[in-house]
Amino acid sequence: MGYIVDMGRVFLAENYKREELAFVKGSGTRLFTEEGEEYLDFTSGIAVCNLGHAHPVLVEEAKKQLEKLWHTSNLYYTEPQSKLASLLVERSFGDRVFFANSGAEAVEAGLKLARRWAYENFGEKKHKIIALENSFHGRTYGALSVTGQPNYWEGFKPLLPGVKFIPPNDLSALEKAFDEDVCCIILEPIQGEGGVYLLKKEFVEKAKELCLKYNALLIFDEIQTGIGRTGKLFAYEHLGIEPDVMCLAKALANGLPLSAMIAREEVIQVLKPGTHASTFGGNPVNCAVAVKVLEIVSEEPFLEEVSLKGRVLMEKLAKFQGVKEVRGKGLLIGVELAFPAREVYLGLLEKKILTTTPKPNVIRLTPPLIINWREIDYFLEVFEEVLKKVKK
Numbered sequence: 001m002g003y004i005v006d007m008g009r010v011f012l013a014e015n016y017k018r019e020e021l022a023f024v025k026g027s028g029t030r031l032f033t034e035e036g037e038e039y040l041d042f043t044s045g046i047a048v049c050n051l052g053h054a055h056p057v058l059v060e061e062a063k064k065q066l067e068k069l070w071h072t073s074n075l076y077y078t079e080p081q082s083k084l085a086s087l088l089v090e091r092s093f094g095d096r097v098f099f100a101n102s103g104a105e106a107v108e109a110g111l112k113l114a115r116r117w118a119y120e121n122f123g124e125k126k127h128k129i130i131a132l133e134n135s136f137h138g139r140t141y142g143a144l145s146v147t148g149q150p151n152y153w154e155g156f157k158p159l160l161p162g163v164k165f166i167p168p169n170d171l172s173a174l175e176k177a178f179d180e181d182v183c184c185i186i187l188e189p190i191q192g193e194g195g196v197y198l199l200k201k202e203f204v205e206k207a208k209e210l211c212l213k214y215n216a217l218l219i220f221d222e223i224q225t226g227i228g229r230t231g232k233l234f235a236y237e238h239l240g241i242e243p244d245v246m247c248l249a250k251a252l253a254n255g256l257p258l259s260a261m262i263a264r265e266e267v268i269q270v271l272k273p274g275t276h277a278s279t280f281g282g283n284p285v286n287c288a289v290a291v292k293v294l295e296i297v298s299e300e301p302f303l304e305e306v307s308l309k310g311r312v313l314m315e316k317l318a319k320f321q322g323v324k325e326v327r328g329k330g331l332l333i334g335v336e337l338a339f340p341a342r343e344v345y346l347g348l349l350e351k352k353i354l355t356t357t358p359k360p361n362v363i364r365l366t367p368p369l370i371i372n373w374r375e376i377d378y379f380l381e382v383f384e385e386v387l388k389k390v391k392k
């Protein structure tokens, strides 16, 4: 192992479980170590590099913007930021955009928006938030407080007050959780970190209906599902249900840190000067890259191919021995195994294929959306081989 891993092990906080692997270069679906070893990336940096590594159009765009302008603060307008906001609005339910730098920050912005909106329209009492068990919304205090996985809270309490958790897809729990004091409900159309679980259309429909009835906001966390990952630009398009607020991050700038909180006019208009801010949010370089990302990913033939590749992968995976269930949409796929996933993960790693295991029995596949059919065939071949080896 080279010095990169050695130095990292000494000097970095040990809050991540890292492989003893250091990458120095990426290209398309491939990552390369210092020694020149090549890995097939079925993680996309956790659903971030949707257009693969070092995409030539994005590299060119980043270089162009780097030479022009890096940062001005949000005291002024910049061309990339205005342009990206207009594209996001054109292609979504929303009317206006707030930019930040990470998923958690977009969630914070959404939660603050919901409370402020409720405060201005109905008063301070309307502050309660509904969230789902097994959800993931990020690690900052607000985002953590709506993340329905108690192991993430350990040692960090007290959390934000006023949050109620209900089981996903439980219609009666949903109905019971609502009252006049609820200001919002936050949902992931597909729980990615939770192990790739889809919300049922009836459940989201009911949430929308209850939001209308009780004057609450429907917030979709599309940080993992957005930007073409599921075969639509946004996963809510599969459900045919529009939220009031949506959070985006991960793939928005294909790996440059950028996030967005998008909302309807009547809602986001409560964010007057001074109510919320971010120094780096909407950085010109990241926004310029995101404009190109959106242009590429929004193309209908591109999205159709993502859907088709996802369907083929899911159908074939479901037939393998040892696979209990395959869940997902497009190229966000969870393979639930009949035994712990760790050995399969390690078997794939040994074959130089990178995957993630969000839950102990689930392998998650999030390859770059540009993956080709040959690579899909190769992956399936190796996966089956590894399964056979691990099972016996």
Ligand SMILES: *Cc1c(COP(=O)(O)O)cnc(C)c1O
Binding pocket: 101, 102, 103, 104, 105, 107, 136, 137, 138, 139, 188, 192, 193, 221, 222, 223, 224, 249, 250
């Ligand atoms: C990754 C993720 C987040 C958190 O994003 P960060 O950039 O790590 O703060 C929030 N919600 C969902 C659904 C995610 O997948």
